Amino acid sequence: MSTPTRTQRRAARLDDPRYESIRTPRIRRRLVAGMCGLLVAEAALFLLAEPALVLFAVGMAVLLVAFVLCLGMLKSSTRGVEELPADALDERQWQLRGEAYARAYRIGFGLLTAELVAVFVWVVAGWPTPGTGVLIGALLLPFHVGLVLPTLVTAWSREA
Amino acid sequence: MPPRKRSDEPQLYNRLGLLRTERGMSRQELADAVGVHYQTIGYLERGEYSPSATLALRLAAVFGLPMEAVFSLTPFRTLSEQVYGTQESR
Secondary structure: OOOOOHHHHHHHHHOOHHHHHHHOHHHHHHHHHHHHHHHHHHHHHHHOOOOOHHHHHHHHHHHHHHHHHHHHHHHHHOOOOOOOOHHHOOHHHHHHHHHHHHHHHHHHHHHHHHHHHHHHHHHHHOOOOOOHHHHHHHHHHHHHHHHHHHHHHHHHHOOO | OOOOOOOOOOOOEEOHHHHHHHOOOOHHHHHHHHOOOHHHHHHHHOOOOOOOHHHHHHHHHHHOOOHHHHEEOOOOOOHHHHHHHHHHHO
């Protein structure tokens, strides 16, 4: 018997029957709401980056742990359909992944357009330049949203 | 969510559930035989997912039947209707 590849091990871990309890639509949607809450909390923390640096650092450390836990549960809840390569998925899962990515692309495109409009309005209105924390947040948040968006879309839309 | 069907895509009927039960196979066993996830067998049995021609042929081969005996674009007659209905007409 050949040794399972890294992909096969990852697929087996994400398909672990022990996580069946978090694969119900209700739990998955709660996890999606939780992850959205973490992203909102991250955005709020960036506002504190300059006035309260220690609070910002502690908050970010706590958020990082919560983020990793929540993302891990989300990926287990979707069996990693949005993450695994084609050879670890069957044709239905592959189709599901394609639909999730198409929807995530549309949502991501909308969010980035909204951010661009906000920057444009800010510049045109001549409002004061925001602090470094806000600027870093404006760069990092879209990156984080882009990281989790396919997982969020898959978890939100899939039925058990 | 099962992959959505296009609105113009016809419903594909199948006898997978019946054949699988008849042969005493679990979903996992059938899934392993054709190389898909066991959940996909459930989606197929409920008619929520239409398989590719390759998968349909593999499934039919597992049961040793021609594809048209397992999949159809028109609803299958029930077993009782098929067995007793045919006998009555003789």
